[in-house]
Amino acid sequence: MKIGILGIQGAYHKHAEMLRSLGVEPLIIRYNAQLEEISALIIPGGESTAFSMQLSFRLDFEKVRDFALSHPVFGTCAGMIMLGKGDNDPRVRQLKLMDFTVLRNAYGAQTESFTAELDLTLNGEKSAFHGVFIRAPRIDSLGEKVKVLARHGTEPVMAEQGHFLAASFHPELSGDGRIHRYFIERITT
Amino acid sequence: MEKGSYEVKVGLAEMLKGGVIMDVTNVEQAKIAEDSGAAAVMALERIPADIRQYGGIARMSDPEMILKIKEAVSIPVMAKCRIGHFAEAQILEELGIDFIDESEVLTPADEENHIWKHDFKAPFVCGCRDLGEALRRIGEGAAMIRTKGEAGTGDIVEAVRHMRQVNREIRKLQMMDKEELMAEAKRLGAPFEIVQIVAQKGKLPVPNFAAGGVATPADASLMMQLGAEAVFVGSGIFKSDDPQERANAIVKAVTYYKDPAVLLEVSRGLKEAMVGIAAKSLPEAEQLAKRGW
Numbered sequence: 103m104k105i106g107i108l109g110i111q112g113a114y115h116k117h118a119e120m121l122r123s124l125g126v127e128p129l130i131i132r133y134n135a136q137l138e139e140i141s142a143l144i145i146p147g148g149e150s151t152a153f154s155m156q157l158s159f160r161l162d163f164e165k166v167r168d169f170a171l172s173h174p175v176f177g178t179c180a181g182m183i184m185l186g187k188g189d190n191d192p193r194v195r196q197l198k199l200m201d202f203t204v205l206r207n208a209y210g211a212q213t214e215s216f217t218a219e220l221d222l223t224l225n226g227e228k229s230a231f232h233g234v235f236i237r238a239p240r241i242d243s244l245g246e247k248v249k250v251l252a253r254h255g256t257e258p259v260m261a262e263q264g265h266f267l268a269a270s271f272h273p274e275l276s277g278d279g280r281i282h283r284y285f286i287e288r289i290t291t
Numbered sequence: 292m293e294k295g296s297y298e299v300k301v302g303l304a305e306m307l308k309g310g311v312i313m314d315v316t317n318v319e320q321a322k323i324a325e326d327s328g329a330a331a332v333m334a335l336e337r338i339p340a341d342i343r344q345y346g347g348i349a350r351m352s353d354p355e356m357i358l359k360i361k362e363a364v365s366i367p368v369m370a371k372c373r374i375g376h377f378a379e380a381q382i383l384e385e386l387g388i389d390f391i392d393e394s395e396v397l398t399p400a401d402e403e404n405h406i407w408k409h410d411f412k413a414p415f416v417c418g419c420r421d422l423g424e425a426l427r428r429i430g431e432g433a434a435m436i437r438t439k440g441e442a443g444t445g446d447i448v449e450a451v452r453h454m455r456q457v458n459r460e461i462r463k464l465q466m467m468d469k470e471e472l473m474a475e476a477k478r479l480g481a482p483f484e485i486v487q488i489v490a491q492k493g494k495l496p497v498p499n500f501a502a503g504g505v506a507t508p509a510d511a512s513l514m515m516q517l518g519a520e521a522v523f524v525g526s527g528i529f530k531s532d533d534p535q536e537r538a539n540a541i542v543k544a545v546t547y548y549k550d551p552a553v554l555l556e557v558s559r560g561l562k563e564a565m566v567g568i569a570a571k572s573l574p575e576a577e578q579l580a581k582r583g584w
Contacts (some may be wrong), residue, residue: 109309109546110546111308111309111328111545111546113305113306114308115308132546132547147305147306148309149331149366149367151365151366152310152328152330152366155326155327155328156542156543156546159543160550160553179306180306191365193325193365206365210387211361211388211389212300212303212367212389212390212414213294213387213412213413214294215294215299215302215303216294216296216299217292217293218292234298234302235299236303236306237303237306272302275298275305
């Protein structure tokens with residue numbers, strides 16, 4: 103099994119390192135044809151405007167969306183923005199696959215970027231997780247079909263809906279593979 | 292909750308990888324950069340090519356102009372302060388800048404010392420010509436390293452020299468016995484603990500970007516193939532004849548840096564690149580890369 107990572111721009115190598123450490127082969131995705139080789143896709147952090155501008159060249163927005171309709175997808179930070187809805191900025195083309203709205207850069211400039219201990223719930227078990235938030239987006243409103251898997255205080259920061267998973271923080275930067283492992287287990291079951 | 296830790300500083304540098312950071316001097320240029328898919332912009336009153344032409348003292352840009360650019364785009368905005376000028380850096384941090392470039396392109400304020408960057412919540416990028424310089428800057432708290440190249444020339448030769456030099460010295464460290472690392476740290480003039488980390492990992496502990504002299508999609512691809520993790524383009528875009536088209540082309544050339552078919556496609560029919568000056572023809576006093584210690 104190979105897991106693809108959108109390789110337009112951003113922290114795709116960090117996700118690749120994490121997948122390798124968990125025994126899964128990553129494939130950096132930049133071409134339509136590569137989507138046929140993978141079982142699931144990660145959309146990494148980076149700039150959602152930069153992703154949007156290039157998703158009509160060798161890798162098409164529509165092909166990514168078609169793939170996502172039938173395969174697991176995990177978005178972190180900018181990846182969460184791509185999976186969500188409600189950003190009315192023409193510079194960002196959201197896939198609109200998950201039922202929540204997001205606000206980009208909702209905490210402010212980089213000087214407001216932070217780390218915090220999160221309350222994570224995976225497979226019914228609660229634990230703490232070191233969350234790294236970089237110019238992070240915020241979930242503005244949540245639809246009924248969306249399950250919250252992690253919170254910072256009371257605020258939802260990780261969500262699940264069907265075969266989609268989204269986090270406003272960066273589990274690929276924390277050196278803790280539990281969330282990636284959870285995503286991998288969902289693909290194989 | 293902790294703000295401005297080293298972890299989140301390096302984290303933002305990670306997010307910029309695989310992207311292009313473009314020098315812009317006004318809101319219109321910033322929007323062109325963002326629309327082309329730039330990962331960030333560097334706001335400055337004069338791009339390096341013009342700094343060379345005007346001469347005089349080059350200082351931090353007017354905060355008013357930086358704030359206008361911040362309002363116009365949603366991508367990160369960087370700005371430059373002079374080497375050692377921590378008061379300029381304090382002003383940039385206060386206005387909410389996303390990244391500070393302690394840059395040799397501006398006239399240095401201190402000819403012995405750089406800024407103690409650990410004191411700031413905003414992350415810093417610094418230029419280097421070799422591994423020792425890179426590791427001294429990391430020791431002071433830089434969250435990203437870039438080659439100096441020779442800014443404002445459109446000549447890629449110095450950026451290539453600096454990238455190859457850093458990579459060659461990293462490979463040398465990897466081959467050394469642990470007994471040899473202290474002497475090598477002494478030779479490099481670099482903090483020993485960071486030398487040990489680089490010897491073990493075979494790469495810098497922070498992202499390593501290319502800058503200084505990038506003018507064409509091929510230049511950008513060359514630097515990526517030499518190991519750069521992202522590319523800064525200073526004068527190369529807005530000193531060319533069709534900035535929007537060149538910006539689009541360089542962004543694609545960085546993402547598809549290993550694909551000659553894409554490089555050919557984006558290089559075809561581009562209008563004139565910036566005119567450029569051979570870095571070799573510059574008298575020593577005009578070589579910006581020599582600034583920094």
